[in-house]
Amino acid sequence: MSTRKIVIMVVAAAAPLAALVGTVPLAFAIGDGPGVPAMFLFAGVTLLCFSVGYAAMSRRIVNAGGFYTYVSTGLGRPPAVGAGLVAALSYNTATVGMVGTFSYFANLVGEAHGLHVRWEWWALLSVASMAVLGYRRIDFSARVLQILLAGEVGILVLLDIAVLIRHGGGAMPPTSFAPHTVFGAGAGVTVMFAFASFIGFESAALYGEESRNPKRSVPMATYISVITITVFYAFTSWIAVGAIGPSSLRKVAGTQLGNMFFGLSDDYLDGAATTAMQILLCTSLFAGVLALHNAANRYMYVLGRERVLPRRLDAIHPRHNAPHVASMVQTTLTVVLVGVFALAGLDPYTNLATSMLGVGTLGIVVLQAAAALSVVGFFRNRPDRHWWRTALAPLLGFAGLTVSVVLLVRNFSVLTGTTNPVVHALPWLLVVATAVGVAYGLWMRSARPERYAALARTEVRDSQEPGPAGEAPVRAAVPPTVPAAGEPTVRTGNR
Numbered sequence: 293m294s295t296r297k298i299v300i301m302v303v304a305a306a307a308p309l310a311a312l313v314g315t316v317p318l319a320f321a322i323g324d325g326p327g328v329p330a331m332f333l334f335a336g337v338t339l340l341c342f343s344v345g346y347a348a349m350s351r352r353i354v355n356a357g358g359f360y361t362y363v364s365t366g367l368g369r370p371p372a373v374g375a376g377l378v379a380a381l382s383y384n385t386a387t388v389g390m391v392g393t394f395s396y397f398a399n400l401v402g403e404a405h406g407l408h409v410r411w412e413w414w415a416l417l418s419v420a421s422m423a424v425l426g427y428r429r430i431d432f433s434a435r436v437l438q439i440l441l442a443g444e445v446g447i448l449v450l451l452d453i454a455v456l457i458r459h460g461g462g463a464m465p466p467t468s469f470a471p472h473t474v475f476g477a478g479a480g481v482t483v484m485f486a487f488a489s490f491i492g493f494e495s496a497a498l499y500g501e502e503s504r505n506p507k508r509s510v511p512m513a514t515y516i517s518v519i520t521i522t523v524f525y526a527f528t529s530w531i532a533v534g535a536i537g538p539s540s541l542r543k544v545a546g547t548q549l550g551n552m553f554f555g556l557s558d559d560y561l562d563g564a565a566t567t568a569m570q571i572l573l574c575t576s577l578f579a580g581v582l583a584l585h586n587a588a589n590r591y592m593y594v595l596g597r598e599r600v601l602p603r604r605l606d607a608i609h610p611r612h613n614a615p616h617v618a619s620m621v622q623t624t625l626t627v628v629l630v631g632v633f634a635l636a637g638l639d640p641y642t643n644l645a646t647s648m649l650g651v652g653t654l655g656i657v658v659l660q661a662a663a664a665l666s667v668v669g670f671f672r673n674r675p676d677r678h679w680w681r682t683a684l685a686p687l688l689g690f691a692g693l694t695v696s697v698v699l700l701v702r703n704f705s706v707l708t709g710t711t712n713p714v715v716h717a718l719p720w721l722l723v724v725a726t727a728v729g730v731a732y733g734l735w736m737r738s739a740r741p742e743r744y745a746a747l748a749r750t751e752v753r754d755s756q757e758p759g760p761a762g763e764a765p766v767r768a769a770v771p772p773t774v775p776a777a778g779e780p781t782v783r784t785g786n787r
Contacts, residue, residue: 298513305492307580309444320545323482335486336522342689345667347511364748366666374729383588386652392644463534661693
């Protein structure tokens with residue numbers, strides 16, 4: 293995979309059109325209204341600080357383990373096992389939740405155009421397509437996502453241009469960045485929605501082993517993805533504020549919610565463009581399904597390779613060179629969970645999507661915070677540490693992400709849209725996964741020392757390849773391989 297293809301996978305996971313259509317009106321209505329664009333910038337800058345350390349680590353560690361490997365090298369192996377289980381849980385539930393969201397909106401769009409199909413059939417269509425694409429080579433998925441991503445971004449760019457043509461500078465009201473607006477009532481809820489809209493940007497590291505030049509592609513893809521998503525969200529939401537008007541924004545957004553951007557398209561473009569936007573919303577959601585499915589696959593594959601999960605998950609297809617067993621297991625889990633909700637007669641959006649995406653979002657943000665702290669731990673005693681890249685920037689990212697975690701927990705009912713006590717208890721699954729993982733890691737350390745030594749194993753050695761200007765030479769990393777029984781292990785500095 294090239295840098296461009298990794299960026300496509302990462303940005304597609306964020307599902308930008310779906311985030312804007314589904315999240316921004318809600319943030320306008322119950323958040324700080326016109327201050328939403330500034331909060332997107334705040335979230336983007338925070339995640340860019342996180343990315344500085346994340347990228348510095350990715351230049352030295354090439355591994356499909358993502359958060360699991362980074363936590364191991366920075367905080368130790370027992371916490372890493374917990375992080376790995378949380379990652380597998382979070383990305384799997386996020387995938388299931390995205391399937392529910394796709395099914396709901398596909399059903400609405402279909403009925404609006406005379407196609408009356410139950411949501412379960414739309415779910416089946418998305419899961420079947422996901423299964424076929426996830427089973428094949430990752431670059432094939434990237435080509436499909438490139439087409440879908442171009443469409444969803446293109447239609448919103450057209451809307452932005454149409455608003456700018458009609459209103460000129462008035463389409464970008466300065467009040468959106470005024471302190472009294474940004475820090476007004478509902479600012480905490482807006483921050484929560486802003487961080488939730490970036491979910492998936494950190495997945496670039498998962499494709500390191502499948503990229504042509506991982507020490508360059510992964511850091512570049514991470515930076516490009518964060519900057520692209522930030523600019524796109526902030527600018528388009530700012531244009532929406534100008535199109536509707538700051539004074540009437542809350543009322544219009546609260547009344548129209550998911551139809552707000554469709555109404556803007558009718559007003560500033562035409563009915564044909566609105567129809568295209570509705571279809572592209574569905575393809576945006578499917579792009580998110582596929583990207584999250586691929587991320588979940590890679591976590592299960594690595595945890596299988598490490599024998600944290602069943603070893604069979606580490607199988608690679610001989611022709612497609614993809615983790616096909618992990619893909620099939622993830623597909624099966626999705627079918628089972630969606631089937632349970634369907635048989636129970638629950639709603640695909642207010643029950644399935646909100647609950648699964650809620651716990652997945654919270655888990656991923658927790659992992660981002662842990663990874664930021666891991667950067668500091670990894671570079672603490674290394675000669676190539678740097679005051680900004682490996683200390684201050686990741687600490688700033690950790691602080692912002694910690695605030696986001698607190699807001700997500702405190703406003704979990706707002707994020708999920710329900711006060712159901714069962715849904716409210718879902719975050720405890722993350723606590724349980726962490727505790728089980730740490731306990732399992734500690735057990736392996738005493739009972740299975742050879743397996744423990746192989747967890748997230750990265751043999752770091754000097755490389756002649758220079759890093760960016762002012763940075764120490766990059767070190768190459770060897771992907772971890774679990775030794776067979778009786779095979780000697782290589783111990784590193786991992787705890």
